[in-house]
Amino acid sequence: MSAEDRQSQLAREHKERQAKRAEQTTASKRNVVIGAVAALVVVAGGLFAGVTLLGNNGDDAKINAAATSSPAPSETAAVTPQPTFTADPVTTKCSYRKDTSGSPEKNVGMPPSRPNLKLKTMTITTNHGNVVIDLATAQAPCTVNSFAFLARKNFFDNTKCHRLATPENSGVSLLQCGDPQAKADGKNRTDGQGSSGYVYDSENLGGIPYSKGTVAVAQAVEAVNQNGSQFWISLGDETQQVEAAYTPFGVVSQGMEILEKIAKGGWITNPEDISGDGGSNAPKIPVIIKNVRLS
Numbered sequence: 001m002s003a004e005d006r007q008s009q010l011a012r013e014h015k016e017r018q019a020k021r022a023e024q025t026t027a028s029k030r031n032v033v034i035g036a037v038a039a040l041v042v043v044a045g046g047l048f049a050g051v052t053l054l055g056n057n058g059d060d061a062k063i064n065a066a067a068t069s070s071p072a073p074s075e076t077a078a079v080t081p082q083p084t085f086t087a088d089p090v091t092t093k094c095s096y097r098k099d100t101s102g103s104p105e106k107n108v109g110m111p112p113s114r115p116n117l118k119l120k121t122m123t124i125t126t127n128h129g130n131v132v133i134d135l136a137t138a139q140a141p142c143t144v145n146s147f148a149f150l151a152r153k154n155f156f157d158n159t160k161c162h163r164l165a166t167p168e169n170s171g172v173s174l175l176q177c178g179d180p181q182a183k184a185d186g187k188n189r190t191d192g193q194g195s196s197g198y199v200y201d202s203e204n205l206g207g208i209p210y211s212k213g214t215v216a217v218a219q220a221v222e223a224v225n226q227n228g229s230q231f232w233i234s235l236g237d238e239t240q241q242v243e244a245a246y247t248p249f250g251v252v253s254q255g256m257e258i259l260e261k262i263a264k265g266g267w268i269t270n271p272e273d274i275s276g277d278g279g280s281n282a283p284k285i286p287v288i289i290k291n292v293r294l295s
Contacts, residue, residue, distance in 0.1 A: 034261055085204065087141040089117050094142035096198045099228060101220075104190070106180035106229075107197035108153040115145035122147060122215075122250060124156075125291040127231055129283040130264070131233075131255035133215050135294070140203040140249040141219055143227065145295070147249075150196060150229055151292040158290065160184035162191040163232075164283035173236030176218055177214045177260055184282040186268025191280035196229035208248035210239040216246040228258060235263045 122133040162182035181194030218230040265285035
């Protein structure tokens with residue numbers, strides 16, 4: 001099969017999957033899962049995403065590996081909620097390892113193994129004002145430690161929040177940020193793939209419900225314990241229906257009105273989105289992170 005024939009076939013399959021999705025009920029849309037960081041593979045001389053940003057299954061996963069996209073929403077693998085955990089300042093150590101997925105990265109090194117358990121807030125300074133997050137440091141010490149490290153390295157400075165998910169386009173409500181490569185213009189096919197170059201295990205699963213204001217780490221559906229730099233902020237209680245597979249590490253205490261304004265502004269549908277599930281549907285109102293500080 002020639003490259004042209006293959007592209008035509010993929011285009012037909014894309015339209016067929018779109019038609020199927022149009023028949024789905026609102027309830028089925030709420031089975032979506034939230035992801036980030038896709039591995040890259042070379043296929044027929046081109047660069048394509050091998051893992052989608054949102055959940056997929058069966059044949060759709062194979063099609064995505066071949067080049068493009070539009071799988072129906074699906075459930076992620078069952079994850080058993082973790083018991084309540086409180087970090088011990090003497091014995092708690094964190095382990096970080098190199099991200100071997102092939103995702104584009106902004107490498108600033110590895111965080112220290114000893115977390116600072118005294119950190120209480122994370123302030124995200126945006127072009128619209130400050131968003132302050134009360135941290136669950138004792139329950140997610142290694143996650144908070146990672147964000148503190150990246151903040152000190154200015155990793156998030158001048159990055160753009162690349163995804164606005166709503167009940168209409170994804171079945172959930174959230175703003176996703178933390179991809180250092182994202183253009184957030186509704187045109188870039190690979191928004192949502194950038195990473196910090198290292199990964200770490202999940203924490204505090206089930207410890208905080210994904211209600212409005214909850215902040216959690218994004219990771220690819222299949223990539224259990226592959227947390228990185230991307231994170232999302234729940235903008236509505238619909239997100240509580242998502243499987244407890246994403247590390248919650250804080251709750252917004254100030255600036256929710258900023259996020260609500262962004263959500264009301266709507267999103268830009270990205271027709272070239274690799275995931276096919278809105279993983280790079282950017283907010284119409286641009287959100288630029290100028291600085292992140294933990295204290």
